[in-house]
Amino acid sequence: MAEFDVDLFVIGAGSGGTRAARIAAGHGARVMIAEEDRIGGTCVIRGCVPKKLFVYASRFADEFEDAAGFGWRVGKPEFDWPTLRDAVAKEVTRLSGLYRKGLDGAGVAIREERAVVTGPHEVKLQKSGQTIRARHILVATGGYPAFDPPIPGGELGISSNEVFHLPSLPKRMLVIGGGYIALEFASVFARLGVAVTLLHRGDNVLRGFDEDLRTRLRDALGHAGITLRLGCTVDRIELLPDGTRRAHCAHGAPIDADVVLVATGRRPNTAGLGLEAAGVKLGPAGQVLVDAASLSNVPSIAAVGDVTDRVNLTPVAIREGHAFADSTFGGKPWTMDHSLVASAVFTTPELGTVGLTEQQALATGRELRIFETGFRPMKATISGRDERIYMKLIVDAQTDKVIGVHILGHDAGEIIQSVAIAVTMGATKADFDRTIALHPSAAEELVTMRTPRKSAL
Numbered sequence: 001m002a003e004f005d006v007d008l009f010v011i012g013a014g015s016g017g018t019r020a021a022r023i024a025a026g027h028g029a030r031v032m033i034a035e036e037d038r039i040g041g042t043c044v045i046r047g048c049v050p051k052k053l054f055v056y057a058s059r060f061a062d063e064f065e066d067a068a069g070f071g072w073r074v075g076k077p078e079f080d081w082p083t084l085r086d087a088v089a090k091e092v093t094r095l096s097g098l099y100r101k102g103l104d105g106a107g108v109a110i111r112e113e114r115a116v117v118t119g120p121h122e123v124k125l126q127k128s129g130q131t132i133r134a135r136h137i138l139v140a141t142g143g144y145p146a147f148d149p150p151i152p153g154g155e156l157g158i159s160s161n162e163v164f165h166l167p168s169l170p171k172r173m174l175v176i177g178g179g180y181i182a183l184e185f186a187s188v189f190a191r192l193g194v195a196v197t198l199l200h201r202g203d204n205v206l207r208g209f210d211e212d213l214r215t216r217l218r219d220a221l222g223h224a225g226i227t228l229r230l231g232c233t234v235d236r237i238e239l240l241p242d243g244t245r246r247a248h249c250a251h252g253a254p255i256d257a258d259v260v261l262v263a264t265g266r267r268p269n270t271a272g273l274g275l276e277a278a279g280v281k282l283g284p285a286g287q288v289l290v291d292a293a294s295l296s297n298v299p300s301i302a303a304v305g306d307v308t309d310r311v312n313l314t315p316v317a318i319r320e321g322h323a324f325a326d327s328t329f330g331g332k333p334w335t336m337d338h339s340l341v342a343s344a345v346f347t348t349p350e351l352g353t354v355g356l357t358e359q360q361a362l363a364t365g366r367e368l369r370i371f372e373t374g375f376r377p378m379k380a381t382i383s384g385r386d387e388r389i390y391m392k393l394i395v396d397a398q399t400d401k402v403i404g405v406h407i408l409g410h411d412a413g414e415i416i417q418s419v420a421i422a423v424t425m426g427a428t429k430a431d432f433d434r435t436i437a438l439h440p441s442a443a444e445e446l447v448t449m450r451t452p453r454k455s456a457l
């Protein structure tokens with residue numbers, strides 16, 4: 001009998017796990033993957049993909065309004081929630097099917113049930129009771145929405161998992177949190193016509209992002225009709241006889257809403273997974289502690305993606321999974337560089353960022369040159385929309401290297417992806433300057449900024 005049933009057992013068929021499984025199988029490994037929910041994981045099933053489709057839906061509100069300024073006469077637009085909800089659900093099912101097809105095509109055995117680690121080389125499938133001996137185990141179980149600490153009535157709120165399936169569009173929504181998920185959904189639902197209140201414990205949104213963008217985004221969200229309650233926490237939520245959720249705040253009036261969306265962060269999904277019993281060290285948030293090669297302290301057990309709580313973004317999980325599979329089964333060891341990861345927040349206006357913020361750059365002791373510009377996009381001049389774009393370059397004064405780029409405005413995510421190539425290559429401000437502008441575009445401003453301001457703490 002062979003010592004191991006499989007070379008690799010992957011727990012979790014999300015972005016990171018699926019990539020690792022497919023690449024490992026491509027290197028000739030015998031791979032099995034277990035998924036207790038739907039194949040595709042957070043990003044495909046209840047995250048990035050359905051969220052972005054909601055974002056597209058929400059932005060038609062602006063488009064209808066803009067069109068009038070350009071001479072179009074359209075009837076009064078009406079929005080039908082079930083049409084959007086069901087179309088998005090259908091697309092998610094299609095994508096989940098493609099993920100399954102990809103795994104099948106690569107020769108990966110799929111087990112649609114929960115798997116628990118029972119030893120450094122052993123996994124037990126919970127439904128079938130089957131025990132699998134694996135040369136390597138990869139934990140790619142992602143995260144789950146957390147509401148910590150729990151408050152009385154917290155169960156009256158929903159998380160981003162449920163928000164895609166609301167039976168009807170609420171009239172009033174309370175969103176708790178000031179991070180990616182809270183802001184994106186506040187922005188989406190406000191544009192779909194919902195009266196949104198955003199309540200956040202901090203005095204500004206998106207902690208950790210560049211201050212100039214945070215402030216401008218906060219103001220833009222207020223301008224878009226979102227009621228901001230900052231510096232405030234919810235003590236308890238109460239259910240009124242008519243179904244209203246009443247959130248009582250530490251100070252100020254209570255807030256009534258039909259739906260309370262709690263978006264106060266996510267936690268690594270390791271509870272009950274058997275990792276500690278197998279000797280795997282977990283961090284304080286329950287994350288699997290791994291080295292640069294994504295290996296835990298137990299050499300046969302690795303982990304990638306949100307369950308490791310490094311940079312919790314889909315493309316990062318994919319890259320980590322790919323590196324693990326190449327290194328372990330392909331004889332080509334390499335590690336993922338987490339230092340320069342572009343990201344976007346799909347609010348309206350959108351935020352795109354890569355590299356250091358001004359505050360982070362200053363903390364390194366560098367002398368900086370900061371270039372910034374704010375302008376009204378060309379389209380808004382005719383449509384009459386009160387819309388602005390803000391761009392900022394952080395330049396190391398000594399090396400002339402562009403070490404941070406931050407954009408708030410239309411297509412910021414699309415623009416930042418291209419700029420991230422230049423920043424990853426180590427482009428200098430002189431490189432930006434000798435790049436010919438593409439006119440007329442918003443992105444041309446990135447290569448035409450000439451007058452720096454100094455920056456100091």
Ligand code: NDP
Nearest residue numbers: 148149177178179180181182202207264265266312344345
């Ligand atoms: P974030 O960590 O981004 O934000 C959590 C928010 O909740 C913060 O504003 C935080 O406040 C607040 N918070 C945390 N604990 C409490 C508490 N006990 N009471 C009140 N407020 C609290 O998490 P999200 O859930 O928004 O997103 C999870 C991760 O998913 C993100 O970090 C990101 O990596 C990823 N993501 C990426 C997206 C993208 O790329 N566009 C979209 C969505 C998610 P404070 O700042 O004070 O800590």
